[in-house]
Amino acid sequence: MKRRRRESLVSLVFCGPAIALYLAFVIGPALLGFAYGLTDWSGWSGGGQASDLGAALGGLARLDGGAARAGCEAFLGAKFVGLANYAELAHDPVFANFQSVTAFRRSALGFTLFETLLIVLTFTFGAMVLAVLLDRVKHRVGLVRGLFFYPFVLSLLVSSLLFLYLGNYREGAINKALAWMGLSAWQQDWLMSPTWAPWTIFALVAWTSMGFFTTLYLANLQAIPEDLYEAAALDGAGPLAVFRAIQFPLLMPTVLTNSVLALINGINLFGQVVVTTQGGPGTQTFTLGYYIYHLGRLNNRQGYASAVSFVVFVLLAAIAIVQATALRRRQVEL
Amino acid sequence: MFCSARIWACVAVAVLLGACAPKTPPASPAPAGAAKPAAAGPGAGAAKGDRVIRVVRNVGSREGFQKHWDAWKAAFEKANPGWTMELVNVGDSAGTEFYQSRIASGDLPEVIQTWNLTKHLADNGHIVPLPDDYYTKFGLPLPTPYKGKRYATMGGLQVLGMAVNRKLWASIGVTEPPRNFDEFAAGLDKLAAQGARPLTYGAKDWCASVPLTFLLHANLYPYTTGDPEPDKPSFTLLRDQGKATFAADPVANRVLEKVIGLVGKYAGKGVLSDGYDEGKRDFYGGQSATWIMGCWIGGDLEPNNVSAEVAYWPLPSVEGRAPIFVTSSSMQTGWAITTSAVGEKQAKALAVCEALYDPAVYQLWLNGEAMLPTATKVAGVTGPKTEHVAAKGFVADMAANVKKYGTTRGGYRSLEDQWPQGFEDACMRLMQTVLTGEKDVPKLLGELDKAWDDARKSK
Incomplete structure (x- = not known):
């Protein structure tokens, strides 16, 4: 049991940095990209603070939709527009034009x-x-x-x-x-x-x-x-x-x-x-x-x-x- | 066991090193009224905490701009001993990308060139307003405020018209600007009949849009040089309110028809391979008679050692109005102080902006851009100064014609009444489409309307 725990710890030490980097630079941005796709972000607003993310998570924990949304919008620096971007994409002729x-x-x-x-x-x-x-x-x-x-x-x-x-x-x-x-x-x-x-x-x-x-x-x-x-x-x-x-x-x-x-x-x-x-x-x-x-x-x-x-x-x-x-x-x- | 002991030792050393790492001192508090300061971010550089003001300037490979930068830096550093001005060399077209990435990392330089990005920068709280006495001190006309505030420094009078090879136009008996578009087109026909190349036009890059955008500015808007009249909304405002469209506007239709005729007849095969550099080479080399382009090309005559005699004429109207120059100078485009400049740096950033009007600096600015001066209280500066024959002739001709024909703001009315950013790119792509054979004016203008609406979706 002790040996297995030690092996797990060793694995964590070796794999941890790689996993952390992968999470920070691949998975995190991918998730953020999806989140930004639900907003009207222009690219000109700066990113929010960790406290904004905290507020969003706090809102979620309290099941307070308004607070969660406000926290998310502050963290992303953009307004939440739901699936509006995807709806627009469905009719965007520059993206895909099926006329001929x-x-x-x-x-x-x-x-x-x-x-x-x-x-x-x-x-x-x-x-x-x-x-x-x-x-x-x-x-x-x-x-x-x-x-x-x-x-x-x-x-x-x-x-x-x-x-x-x-x-x-x-x-x-x-x-x-x-x-x-x-x-x-x-x-x-x-x-x-x-x-x-x-x-x-x-x-x-x-x-x-x-x-x-x-x-x-x-x-x-x-x-x-x-x-x-x-x-x-x-x-x-x-x-x-x-x-x-x-x-x-x-x-x-x-x-x-x-x-x-x-x-x-x-x-x-x-x-x-x-x-x-x-x-x-x-x-x-x-x-x-x-x-x-x-x-x-x-x-x-x-x-x-x-x-x-x-x-x-x-x-x-x-x-x-x-x-x-x-x-x-x-x-x-x- | 031995192995895991080593691992734990490595972890302990790493933790120890992390704990001993120097701490970043807290930033000075922002002045009252300023937006949330940008936090220090990656790439800030060691110099950031020192007495350095980073300034964005589009020096590129332009000799005149380099001279202006050197003089500006010297003037600031002389007036502010112990402080340094550091160049952040960003090309015009790279501004959006550069600023957006720096905003994301919280590391905007302290003073930035705003181009047509002032609105986005102001709306999102990245730049701070300048006091009105900043402008009055140098005799600058106050730019139209944006939401009651003024953010950007002002340069000189930038005018948009067309450069002509005086000798070639004189060879067909034309020595004065054509009175309207049809007279202009007739001149081009005569030039072509003589075997001359009537028009410089490159469609590979942003220059593709120039004839269309210049003529839209000159024809779609009333000839007003003062502040926009509130009871007469501009085409821009009407377009934004849905009360006008390019497709339904008869003037826009006529402008596009004329431009299609112009490029169809004179652009020549392979023009989609040519851009600004090829245009410059052709026109400066005396191979072409006309180049519809902004007055900044006059600043390159001397560095390129142009020998052809170049005049600068106003834009002909498709509406039977008098020819006129378009100016974008009332807009807030220039340099602005960002929220990165906090504490003592804010005062020094203002000093950087003031050094722009040091007589030697302002003189080099006007020389580099071939602009007429707008600051009336800068001792001894009356306009671009040069001994180069072509450049001297260009400036004299431009000054005389601006006086004679006047200027209009066109669509450059104020930050609250201007074209959406990115619309010029749509015009460029529209002209490229025209050159591939599409000539259906209502369809093309419909695409322009869509591009306008899309560009407006950005906040």
Whole structure:
């Protein structure tokens, strides 16, 4: 009994700081974000004092709704508006516009889902194909793999600025190259054209992160026992058969990891948009992340922005759970 | 056993260190009437408790602003020995983000540049009012009070109009400002026919909104330079009361039609890739004839060594009225003292604001911003001073035209009667949408109405 208590204490000492930090910097802000989503907080009022929180909790303990609400409002520095932000979100065309397919694709939700779909497909399957091909490279292996991984080492700001310069209409390298080849008619405003901007942003994300996702697959490929390949060779299996019968089933754990990571990458797409298009032209490249930032920073509507964040969190969690469940089932079947 | 003894020893040392940590001295009490002082927060810096006043200034990479800052700091530190002015360099567009994060951490600098954020800062008790004799001491016109109080320092007369390349316009026989929008458009047509680039326009950033917002200010509001007349509510107030909308207003419709025509004809392909910097390069390089932009561009002529002769003209009306400049100078935008300045620091923060009108400092302020002076009791300062030919010509031309054509407040009437913050961003996005091919004026103005209402939801 004494030993168990001592072990518990030791565990607490070791895990306590990590748990405290997680509570303070992840769980706490998430709960506060949800609470702010129920208010009209503009971002300009300062945070309240601990005594305000005490008053709110005291009100709750006494079952005094008025005192609890007053304490909460003082602590959050904002007025409680109930579910008004969520009701507004349901009819917000910048968030989601269901009038037509084009209108939906140009809303924040539609654009984010479009980019996410491209990102998930590319990083889940494109990266797998690339990894299998790179695995077959026998000479200058480090150099070749390094070339693919290199863009991932660059900071997001650097790679985004690089694309900003590449895609500029008048001075950009792409249009200059096209003009040099006598293809001036093909010149485009790569980052601010409604047709091309989504693809350019996707190209930026793919160029930056493809190496990382490929590396995860490569690591998994290295772990496949050599005797499986030898047995396949004895059976006269070609590269496609090897891929289908050996590599693909054994890569399934990484497929799950990559697809979830790619999903998070896609839904959270933000920095690239800030640097390159700032959501333009108009609001056509608003991602959910950029819309939250725009609401909070430019419109001073942190309460509403918090409500959007919470909805995005729920959406992301729901998709991730469905995805993980489906892939795990597939993994078991294989 | 040995292991757990070590662990307990570590815990004991950590607790001991925590107990021995220096305690933060309590802040001095706030002066009567001031809002709840901001508590010291993370990132306050070691200097915070010392004799340092932190001042936000948008120096950026602008040479003229850097010169002004250096002179301001020197004037304050000379008049207040032992005290230091510390620069907090924040860009115009980063103000909201910076202040909101500092408010959250309870660590606003003592003196901050307010831009168009004065209302939010005042409403939430982050800045303290300035006494009226602060303004009268330097001969400054009293800014329109907000809820009976005045918070921000005043600079000079900032006017919004259009810069023109005098030589290019003269080449088509136009040497005076066009009398109305149609005359202006006819001039642009002639310039284009001559092979010149008639208009500088970048739509990548905030500049996209400029022609639209400037023309709305100049056309939607009466030409009044004094205080707003209470019996004649402005378009802003009517819009807020739901008695007017952009979509239903014939003047707003005409303004947008004209602006769509303007950018459709002269903006050129790829303009969505261009912003303020590209515009500056084109216009200063003499490649374009007209740039609809605020007078601050005159402050950059000398640092950019511009050789083209630049005139500054008023905005043409789409309503057949006389051309006019718009001014935002009656608004309370400038520097304000925050609730972080408590005790002795409050007096020193006021001294920082007073040092703005030290003759050498005020002169450099006007030079950097190319503004005409409004402080009449600053010895020897009569306007921006420069020996640079283009800058000198710009200032002389602007002064003469302001005198001849006058100024209107447009939508910059008072903090209680102004556009919602963030509305300019909506105008920028609307113009970007126009450039992608959307030309349906009622639909676009409907979107502008929605953006107005959304922006008003922020308190």
